[in-house]
């Protein structure tokens with residue numbers, strides 16, 4: 001892909017890189033010549049490709065200058081990347097995962113994400129002590145960018161405590177028990193006094209955003225102290241506005257878990273920034289308009305609804321189809337999230353199956369709405385001049401054959417060309 005001006009000189013530049021960069025190179029590169037230029041970013045001319053404009057692909061010549069796209073550049077370029085026959089899109093995002101949160105094979109999992117074009121990741125509940133070893137490997141040009149919630153805020157005996165109780169039975173990090181989970185995996189805040197008490201601890205973990213849990217909030221009083229609803233309840237919806245106000249004052253976005261349509265409404269009323277799921281209940285046109293006005297984004301997780309409380313597949317599809325149509329008509333940004341482990345494109349395919357969106361809209365959601373929903377202040381999810389120089393060059397047009405989204409020939413992130421070893425050699429994660 002790189003032309004001849006980018007030939008032998010490259011190996012000598014690798015030998016000059018810092019120890020730190022060299023170590024990272026080992027993680028991500030096998031036979032390929034380079035991952036990056038040893039921490040030094042060069043400018044490229046990108047010629048011959050067809051670039052996605054939101055609706056279709058058209059030819060452009062683009063420059064990457066100091067890690068950003070430019071339409072023109074008079075200065076020297078390191079090389080011309082020949083993108084003839086390639087279709088250029090912005091990299092993909094996954095706005096709801098619990099991956100990259102601890103345990104083994106960090107490098108392999110990062111590599112897998114980069115290989116599949118998934119550069120932007122939002123982890124919506126993680127144990128910060130487990131995540132800590134990952135942090136040094138992330139959020140740099142040669143790696144994936146991850147935003148972490150740390151432990152979410154919930155009520156006594158509420159979701160997701162039942163999940164972390166189970167995780168503690170076979171913890172991926174040895175030595176952890178149920179008793180270690182509070183104030184790491186989740187924070188119990190039953191009232192304003194508890195919020196006051198926990199707040200310094202929550203901030204001390206340096207979350208990138210805050211996760212809050214609503215679960216059948218229409219039955220909050222009925223469920224709050226009934227043991228048969230252990231794990232099937234959430235925060236007091238009356239407390240949520242207090243949490244959101246406090247989070248916003250600390251410059252933290254708030255992402256809400258919601259199961260029912262009433263949860264969705266309560267989250268909106270409280271002023272959250274994002275809904276982490278589509279509700280398994282019917283929204284109204286005014287709900288959708290309210291979300292659009294408040295610039296709230298909604299994450300799909302259609303494959304992640306494993307606890308459907310007896311709902312049939314057809315009923316779940318019906319809710320998703322109707323709610324997505326309402327949200328789209330109102331102009332609410334819809335982001336993809338797997339709520340589990342990759343493949344991200346399986347979630348995209350599942351939403352495609354519902355036939356609410358045409359393929360151009362799905363590509364926009366995957367490459368524009370989702371990255372921006374994860375990192376709203378960055379110039380990502382775009383290919384225009386001034387945007388971060390990050391892209392995927394596909395072997396075919398995804399608007400002609402949707403599976404081309406998985407055929408990635410070239411990956412650039414913030415001006416660095418990523419070179420990854422072949423999939424067979426990398427070893428896929430075990431889960």
Ligand SMILES: [Zn+2]
Nearest residue numbers: 096097124339
């Ligand atoms: Zn989740």
